[in-house]
Amino acid sequence: MNIAKDTTVTKELIKSEYSKLKEHLGRQPSSKDFYKQTNIKEHHVITHFLFYSNLVEEMGDIRKSFGQEDYGDEEYWENYGNLIRKIRKTPTAAEWRFYKCKPLISSYIKRFEKKWSEIPSLFLNYAKDKPEWLDIIPLIPSALKENVQVPIINNSLEFKYSQFIPPILSDFLTLSTSEEKSTEFERKVNLIFQMLGFEVHNYGQGTGRNPDGIAKATQFGYAILIDAKARKETYQIGTEDRKFIEYIKTHINTLNRAGHSIVYFLIVSSNFKSASDISLKNILRETGINTTLITAVSLLKILARKIEQPNNLPLDRIKDIFITQGMITDKQIEKFLLAK
DNA sequence: TTCACATCGCGTGGACTGTT
DNA sequence: AACAGTCCACGCGATGTGAA
Numbered sequence: 001m002n003i004a005k006d007t008t009v010t011k012e013l014i015k016s017e018y019s020k021l022k023e024h025l026g027r028q029p030s031s032k033d034f035y036k037q038t039n040i041k042e043h044h045v046i047t048h049f050l051f052y053s054n055l056v057e058e059m060g061d062i063r064k065s066f067g068q069e070d071y072g073d074e075e076y077w078e079n080y081g082n083l084i085r086k087i088r089k090t091p092t093a094a095e096w097r098f099y100k101c102k103p104l105i106s107s108y109i110k111r112f113e114k115k116w117s118e119i120p121s122l123f124l125n126y127a128k129d130k131p132e133w134l135d136i137i138p139l140i141p142s143a144l145k146e147n148v149q150v151p152i153i154n155n156s157l158e159f160k161y162s163q164f165i166p167p168i169l170s171d172f173l174t175l176s177t178s179e180e181k182s183t184e185f186e187r188k189v190n191l192i193f194q195m196l197g198f199e200v201h202n203y204g205q206g207t208g209r210n211p212d213g214i215a216k217a218t219q220f221g222y223a224i225l226i227d228a229k230a231r232k233e234t235y236q237i238g239t240e241d242r243k244f245i246e247y248i249k250t251h252i253n254t255l256n257r258a259g260h261s262i263v264y265f266l267i268v269s270s271n272f273k274s275a276s277d278i279s280l281k282n283i284l285r286e287t288g289i290n291t292t293l294i295t296a297v298s299l300l301k302i303l304a305r306k307i308e309q310p311n312n313l314p315l316d317r318i319k320d321i322f323i324t325q326g327m328i329t330d331k332q333i334e335k336f337l338l339a340k
Numbered sequence: 341t342t343c344a345c346a347t348c349g350c351g352t353g354g355a356c357t358g359t360t
Numbered sequence: 361a362a363c364a365g366t367c368c369a370c371g372c373g374a375t376g377t378g379a380a
Contacts, residue, residue: 030354030355052355052356092343092344093343093344093345105344105345106345106346106347109345109346116344116345
């Protein structure tokens, strides 16, 4: 960008330069950043905004105060969580000092207006939906856990997987159990298949006889009809098999014609009631299609593995998962993922 | 004696002001 | 428009206090 001397520096120009720089830096620019990295001069800002802070506020950002670089809440919790991970327990005040952690305890107390002994539960509250912390949540005393209601299911995704899960899926397991937000759960299930490398077609709700999504692996000649079911407890197929049979019948011919000679039907939910094979047999008998049930946790594990070792999980290998009829246990998934 | 927590004086450095 | 100066919130870390 170049502002010639005769160009009028308008308010709008300043604002657009501000947002550009903010995007570039990935954070709110300080006045120093701003004057250094754009061609806007201080007096331009002053003529339009009086103070730099006024510009910052008008852009919806936080007015910076004096003094040292602020720690964000996130840094506070990140540092706190890191020490828990290191010493495998919530730190005492003495341990915090021993490991020379920052910010100081007094800063935690001041900032959150809580006692040091209350920080663990505050941290838990912050970390419970974030996959990067799932591995240390069990290290926080269980008495505290009850207050915050961590979904138990979250604990079952170990760090070795959770570290590879992208932030947008941080609430995935929670969504899998919240029936009110079923659409969001469906969307994210489709997103996972997209991340796995499938070409995904979203249907979502209110589109008639459609599953929630169709994942196509055209070059390997197969496709998966996906139905996502957010359930608080367990999911039972029950009488829904009629509906599923319709889904399949609606799509199978088109898919076959487009070169997807094999079609699978997959149901994703938080948990399944095991004994429901009558419905599955009905589906198989009427459509010739294999139905597979997979938990949200297992699905995340597959994704984590795919992100960690993309070459080890090409789409034709992923196909093997869906050969199983019925419920795939977590153990089977683990075994599958460890195999070369 | 140990631990949790509070208190206080200090240095820092960026927003803001005044001067040239 | 550039420079120099002021101001003060923030976090640091030493030290104090009181409970177990």
